[in-house]
Amino acid sequence: MSARPDRTPLPRSFFDRPVLTVAPDLLGRTLVRRTAEGALELRITEVEAYEGEADPGSHAYRGRTPRNASMFGPPGHAYVYFIYGMWFSLNLVCGPPDHASGVLIRAGEITLGAELARKRRLSARSDRELAKGPARLATALDIDRSLDGADLCDGPDSPLSLLTGTPTNPDLVSSGPRTGVGGAGADHPYRFWITHDPTVSPYRAHAPRRRST
DNA sequence: CAGTCGATTCACT
DNA sequence: GTGAATCGACTGA
Numbered sequence: 001m002s003a004r005p006d007r008t009p010l011p012r013s014f015f016d017r018p019v020l021t022v023a024p025d026l027l028g029r030t031l032v033r034r035t036a037e038g039a040l041e042l043r044i045t046e047v048e049a050y051e052g053e054a055d056p057g058s059h060a061y062r063g064r065t066p067r068n069a070s071m072f073g074p075p076g077h078a079y080v081y082f083i084y085g086m087w088f089s090l091n092l093v094c095g096p097p098d099h100a101s102g103v104l105i106r107a108g109e110i111t112l113g114a115e116l117a118r119k120r121r122l123s124a125r126s127d128r129e130l131a132k133g134p135a136r137l138a139t140a141l142d143i144d145r146s147l148d149g150a151d152l153c154d155g156p157d158s159p160l161s162l163l164t165g166t167p168t169n170p171d172l173v174s175s176g177p178r179t180g181v182g183g184a185g186a187d188h189p190y191r192f193w194i195t196h197d198p199t200v201s202p203y204r205a206h207a208p209r210r211r212s213t
Numbered sequence: 214c215a216g217t218c219g220a221t222t223c224a225c226t
Numbered sequence: 227g228t229g230a231a232t233c234g235a236c237t238g239a
Contacts, residue, residue: 048220057220067235084221085232091220104220123223135221180220208218 005030005043005111006164012153014162015075019094019101023049024173024192026092026103030111030165033141034157040113040141042131043165046106046193046200048178050091052099057178057185060100070149071100078160080138080148087135088144092152092162106134106179106191109199117141133201168194182206 010029015022024047031042050058050071059068059081070079071093079091079102091102108131110117117130117140124130131137138144143160150160175189179201186206193200 050220059220062236065235081220082234083219085219085234087221089220106220133221139222178220204221206220 003166005166008164009153009156010162010164012074012076015092015094015152016096017094019049019051019099019103020190022092022094023047023103023190024170024175025167026105027173027192027194028166028168030163031105031108031141032161032163033113033143034159034161035116035142037116037142038113040116041111042108042137042141043111044105044108045197046108046191048104048106048181049190049192050102050104051188051190052095052101055101055185056183057181057188057190058100058102060102064100068100071102072098073149076151076153078147078150078152080143080145080150082145083135088138089134090138090141090143090147104134105137107132107193107199107201108137109197110140128198132199176203177205179204180206182208 026044026047029044033040053060060071064072074097077093090105093102095101110130121130121140131140152161172195174195175192178191
């Protein structure tokens, strides 16, 4: 008997902790996205931690740029980036300001607004695929670069916010290497997911792109 | 300033 | 399992 998700907003202090503490604690929380068409809610099931400028796998590794500036800002804000020429991905900035750490929200279960999500994700063959993967999640929730820097602790009407939801028992959390991350940061178990949850995305090792000559 | 490739997804074999 | 799509940030000359 799982209790009904707690709709109390999480305070900024939730994000102002070490990213490896925040990342698994995000599992089971409720992400709320408010659009002109209506609200959507997502139960987070899979995340990845990116550990600041010292992390070779992180966009922050080579220092601050216009693209990753949000990661160097205060915690509790979104970092949204554009990748592969067509997709967006959502991160939540954690830790103290300028630490440049964040958590990539990789997958989740749409718990409200599935009709809106289906309209945006026409290729999804079932509802469990609506937000199975970071770019699919961003597409389903209508997230793009206009949400980069958005404050999740900005009150009940903000376009993006985070509710307490149903925290996940650590016994039900699995961890492993990050998906698609190569190089020196590849081996750290910075990916966390809810064990056996059907909305978690499949693991893929880093695959260098082949030369096109 | 041209070349390279990415925290991915989808269609197709 | 393989390759295409698609573009902007970053790199090195």
